[in-house]
Amino acid sequence: MTYDFDTRVDRSDTNSAKWDKYKGRDVIPMWVADMDFASPAAIIDALQTRTAHGVFGYTTASEGLTQVVVNRLRDRYAWDVDANWLVWLPGVISGLNLACRCIGEDGDEVITATPAYYPFLQAPENSRRQLITVPMDLSAGCWRFDVDRFEQSISSRARVLLLCSPFNPLGRVLSSEELTEISRICVQRDIVICSDEIHSDLILDADKVHVPTASLSREVADRTITLIAPSKTFNLPGLSCAVAVIPNAQLRNRFKREAQGIVPHVNTLGYAAAHAAYSECADWLAELLDYLRGNRDYLEREIKSMAGLQMTHVEATYLAWIDTKATGLDDPCRFFEAAGVGLSDGTRFAGAGYVRLNFGCSRSMLQEAVERIKAALPSA
Ligand SMILES: Cc1ncc(COP(=O)(O)O)c(C=O)c1O
Secondary structure, three states: OOOOOOOOOOOOOOOOHHHHOOOOOOOEEOOOOOOOOOOOHHHHHHHHHHHHHOOOOOOOOOHHHHHHHHHHHHHHHOOOOOHHHEEEEOOHHHHHHHHHHOOOOOOOEEEEEEOOOOHHHHHHHHOOOEEEEEEOEEEOOEEEOOHHHHHHHOOOOEEEEEEEOOEOOOOEOOOHHHHHHHHHHHHHOOOEEEEEOOOOOOEOOOOOOOOOHHHOOHHHHOOEEEEEOOOOOOOOHHHOOEEEEOOOHHHHHHHHHHHOOOOOOOOHHHHHHHHHHHHHOHHHHHHHHHHHHHHHHHHHHHHHOOOOOEEOOOOEOOEEEEEOHHHOOOOHHHHHHHOOEEOEEHHHHOOOOEEEEEOOOOHHHHHHHHHHHHHHOOOO
16 A cells, blocks of 8 residues: 555544544544545645645636546546536535525425435525435345335425435445436426535445436436535545536526525635645545445444444445444434444434444544444443
């Protein structure tokens, strides 16, 4: 390995949301989707060069950065996009909320699959829309999008589907077949798809490929808002930089209009980091994926060996969705917190009985957390 993912970086006294939640307590934080790795040196260098300049005025995305994004989507995902389709944003969550607001009217319906990354559950209500949820289907140890239930859930007021692909918190890479079925229904029923693809670079299984929803056909592209960002892949969430890709000009204009005066500019350093991330860090990313794969394999083995816990295979992301129902614990999140491991509570994701574990950390830290979980379980 050329890059070091093993050394623990001390994040205390950096106002880290992840670490400060448990400030002064012996709890390993494994909740929010923020990795404990330092970003690649090329990004740090780019930020240092930019800060050395000393003037931090309003900044726009350079042509170079736009081209890097266009090339990357073509080369990595076989998706041809036009530079004009890009709308830069300070975050993907802003994009989810704008998507809810720019289509339809107050009281219209927005559909999403559960369990869901909780901003998906909040965005419709924030936007005066009704949230309609469709449970994902778990069969033969694999979570699948339930196309039939989705179709049945569509009323005359349904306007938008918020789709998470790859799927946080389930770690699924939605297949081309699943996406084709989902989008066929959306075309038929005139539903706009907001496809959050923030985790698309984090595919762990060699036999899985990320298919951008909008790349399926022109017809689908025409009704799709795709959200991407370098923030999960290169661990830059504090730099607030994301992109919406919206091929349909009318939809893009509505989206932009909704953002006016409310959604702030992308910050200068976010652009600098995104440029370096997308143009200079492919080797780092390949090694990161190897390391995460190792963490995932270790975690899956360990969890499967623990009485009362189960997890499905994580195909993508650094997030494991762990079923604790067989332990009989009333509040598993609080229980593991008391045992020294801070997880995300499944109830926030509309997934009671589950916890989400972020394994984007050094192997030794993950091992320490696993040992704490094992020791705390009633059967241990
Ligand atoms: C699916 C998904 N979308 C969006 C976000 C957050 O995006 P941002 O920080 O750019 O708003 C996350 C962060 O965990 C996520 O998992």
